Amino acid sequence: MLKIKRVPTVVSNYQEDNISQSASGCGRNCLGKCCLPVSRLSLYAFKIQTEDPIKDGNVNSSEEQPPISFLHNLLLGQWEDRMSRGLFRYDVTTCETKILHCKYGFIAQLNEGRHQKKRPTEFRVDQVLHPFDDKKFNFTKVGQEEVLFRFEPNNDKSYFCPSSEVASDLQSPSVVVINVSPIEYGHVLLIPRVLNCLSQRIDPESLLLALHLAKEAADPFFRVGYNSLGAFATINHLHFQAYYLAVPFPVEKAPSQRILAKKGLHNKGVIVSQLLCYPVRGLVFEGGNTIRDLSDVVASSCICLQNNNIPFNILISDCGKRIFLFPQCFAEKQALGEVSQDILDTLVNPAVWEISGHIVLKRRKDFDDASEAYAWRLLSEVSLSEDRFQEVKACILEAAGLQEANVENTLNKEVSLYKPPAGRAAPHLPRDCLVHQ
Numbered sequence: 379m380l381k382i383k384r385v386p387t388v389v390s391n392y393q394e395d396n397i398s399q400s401a402s403g404c405g406r407n408c409l410g411k412c413c414l415p416v417s418r419l420s421l422y423a424f425k426i427q428t429e430d431p432i433k434d435g436n437v438n439s440s441e442e443q444p445p446i447s448f449l450h451n452l453l454l455g456q457w458e459d460r461m462s463r464g465l466f467r468y469d470v471t472t473c474e475t476k477i478l479h480c481k482y483g484f485i486a487q488l489n490e491g492r493h494q495k496k497r498p499t500e501f502r503v504d505q506v507l508h509p510f511d512d513k514k515f516n517f518t519k520v521g522q523e524e525v526l527f528r529f530e531p532n533n534d535k536s537y538f539c540p541s542s543e544v545a546s547d548l549q550s551p552s553v554v555v556i557n558v559s560p561i562e563y564g565h566v567l568l569i570p571r572v573l574n575c576l577s578q579r580i581d582p583e584s585l586l587l588a589l590h591l592a593k594e595a596a597d598p599f600f601r602v603g604y605n606s607l608g609a610f611a612t613i614n615h616l617h618f619q620a621y622y623l624a625v626p627f628p629v630e631k632a633p634s635q636r637i638l639a640k641k642g643l644h645n646k647g648v649i650v651s652q653l654l655c656y657p658v659r660g661l662v663f664e665g666g667n668t669i670r671d672l673s674d675v676v677a678s679s680c681i682c683l684q685n686n687n688i689p690f691n692i693l694i695s696d697c698g699k700r701i702f703l704f705p706q707c708f709a710e711k712q713a714l715g716e717v718s719q720d721i722l723d724t725l726v727n728p729a730v731w732e733i734s735g736h737i738v739l740k741r742r743k744d745f746d747d748a749s750e751a752y753a754w755r756l757l758s759e760v761s762l763s764e765d766r767f768q769e770v771k772a773c774i775l776e777a778a779g780l781q782e783a784n785v786e787n788t789l790n791k792e793v794s795l796y797k798p799p800a801g802r803a804a805p806h807l808p809r810d811c812l813v814h815q
C-alpha cells in the first residue's frame with residue numbers, strides 16, 4: 379500500500395467539525411438528506427442541445443438561452459456575495475501572482491493562507507477508485523450558505539429561478555458551491571447529484587455536466603478541472619473545480635500533434651492530439667459533432683484510466699471545446715521516495731492547476747525563487763515516462779474506440795499552434811492582485 383503525507387486543503391467551512399448528522403433534520407441547513415429535499419435554492423437550468431455543434435465558439439446559438447454573460451454574472455455575483463459575508467478563509471484577491479519570464483509563461487502565486495494550521499494527513503495514493511465513505515467529510519455536510527446555485531439540464535429551455543423547491547425534482551440536485559480556500563477569483567466546486575454520494579470517479583453524465591458548466595460560463599478564462607484520487611483529489615465525493623484566470627495557461631499555448639489522421643468509425647468527429655514540448659505528457663481532445671460526442675470520448679478514456687488504476691487530471695478549457703487529459707505518477711513516485719527533496723520541500727501538490735501551469739506556492743522564499751526551470755522540473759516529475767505514456771495512450775485510444783494514425787504520415791503535418799482567445803474584457807480580474815509581467 380502506497381501512502382504519502384500531505385496537508386489536506388479545506389474546501390468547506392464544515393470540513394473540520396465532526397458533527398454527526400441525525401436522520402431527521404440536523405438543524406444546520408446542510409446539503410444532506412436531512413435538509414436539502416425540503417429546501418429552496420436558486421436554480422440555473424441549461425437547455426440540452428443534442429444537435430448543437432460546439433465548434434466556432436457558437437455558445438449562444440439558441441434565442442431562448444439567457445444572455446451570454448448570465449451564468450458568468452450569476453456565478454461571480456454570488457461568489458462576491460459570499461466573500462462579503464466572510465465565508466472564505468482568506469482574501470485571495472490579495473495573493474501575489476507573477477508570470478515567470480521565458481518561453482512558457484508559467485504563473486506563480488503566493489498563497490500563504492491556504493494550508494496553514496493543518497497537520498499533514500496520510501493519503502493512500504495507489505487506488506484511483508475507492509468506495510464512498512459517509513463517515514468521512516463529504517459535500518452533504520456543507521452548509522447551504524456555501525451554495526451558489528443548482529446547475530441542472532433541462533429539455534426545452536434555459537432559465538434561472540432565484541428560489542426553487544429542491545423536492546420538485548426527481549433527480550438528486552447538482553450544485554455549484556464555493557471553495558473556501560480559493561486559488562483564484564470565482565473558485566467554485568461543481569458537485570453532480572450531491573445526494574447520490576458518488577465517489578470521485580468520472581462517469582459520462584457527470585463529465586457532460588462539467589462541460590456544460592464551461593460552455594454556459596462562455597468565457598475562455600473560466601476553466602473546469604478534475605483530479606482523480608492518487609492525483610491530488612483530497613475528498614472522495616465526486617467534484618470538479620473551476621475558476622477564472624485572465625491569462626492563458628501555459629498548457630493551452632503548447633503545440634500539439636494530431637494522432638488521428640482520419641475520422642474513425644466511432645469518434646464522431648472528435649480529434650485527439652498529443653501535447654508536444656510540454657513537461658507533462660498528455661492528450662488533447664477537441665471537436666465532435668455535439669458536446670456529448672466530445673464528452674463521451676473523454677469519459678471513455680477516463681474510465682479506461684480508472685479501470686487500470688492510473689491516476690489522472692483533466693482540464694476543460696476554451697468554453698468546453700478543448701479537454702486536456704494527463705495521466706500522472708507524482709504521488710506514486712513520492713511514496714516510493716523517487717522525487718527529489720528540494721521539489722518536495724516546496725510542498726506543492728501538482729494537481730490539475732499546477733500541471734496546466736498555474737503553480738500555487740505556500741512560502742515567500744519559493745515564490746521569490748520561482749523560475750521556469752523550477753516549474754519544468756516539478757512538472758517533469760509528474761509526467762509518465764515516454765514508454766509508459768505510449769502504453770497508456772494505446773490503452774486510452776482503444777477504450778475510446780479510436781484508431782491511431784501512422785505517426786510517420788502525420789509527423790510535422792498536423793502540429794497545431796495556440797490561438798489566443800478573442801480579446802474578451804476581463805473585468806473580474808482580482809483588483810488587488812499584483813501581476814508582474
Ligand SMILES: [Zn+2]
Nearest residue numbers: 404408412413
Ligand atoms: Zn442537515
